Amino acid sequence: MSVRDLIPWGRSTNAPVPSRMRDEPMSPFLTLHREMNRLFDDVFSGIGGVPALGGRSLGWPSVEMVETDQGLRVSAELPGLDEKDVELTIDDGVLTLRGEKRAEMTDRERGYSERSYGRFERVIALPFAVEEDKAEASFQNGVLSVALPRSAKAPEQGRRIAINGAKPQDTAH
Structure with missing residues (x-):
């Protein structure tokens, strides 16, 4: 097995995983590794995105x-x-x-x-x-x-709250 087989080709895209080299034997562990990656990618599609379950987000x-x-x-x-x-x-x-x-x-x-x-x-x-x-x-x-x-009444306006610095007498406990 080459290092190239461990690189998650196409995991962030929908590109297919490249096929094995013609002279390399098919490893059941490599197949399991790829399928586990695919399974986790299906569940956690898009880092920072909404996870998907069963193909539906x-x-x-x-x-x-x-x-x-x-x-x-x-x-x-x-x-x-x-x-x-x-x-x-x-x-x-x-x-x-x-x-x-x-x-x-x-x-x-x-x-x-x-x-x-x-x-x-x-x-x-x-x-x-x-x-x-x-x-x-x-x-x-x-x-x-x-x-x-749209409602005809005026939209509710937020109120700005002033931020005051601490006074010297307020900091002593």
Whole structure:
């Protein structure tokens, strides 16, 4: 086995691992090493990023937010789901999308699947105040679209807090 075989080729990209040299015998330990690297890369894809489980990142579903003069439009891709599988709530400036994708195969059936199933939840802090009672949502072709109208009331302004230096008499205990 050469040192070249231990270098994690393509681990940070989707490039395939180079094949072995023609004259080198296939080592079961090298195969195990490569498969373990692939397994860890699948679980911890992207250093500093969100870990992935089963090919789906923890930030699933994928969301797109567009700010307009009227408010905010949020779209979420939910392939294979219907509106009955999804719950959408808004409370105190936070939009929550949750649901469950159920397996189509039963326990009695055997087969191969790369699809992922289970419960999911996505919490989105809204960038400005919206009129929660006027929010509308629609679901079509696996895409959830939410319209959140901008609130007419003035946005809450933060208060700046002055930072004072310590006074000499305050430092003695």
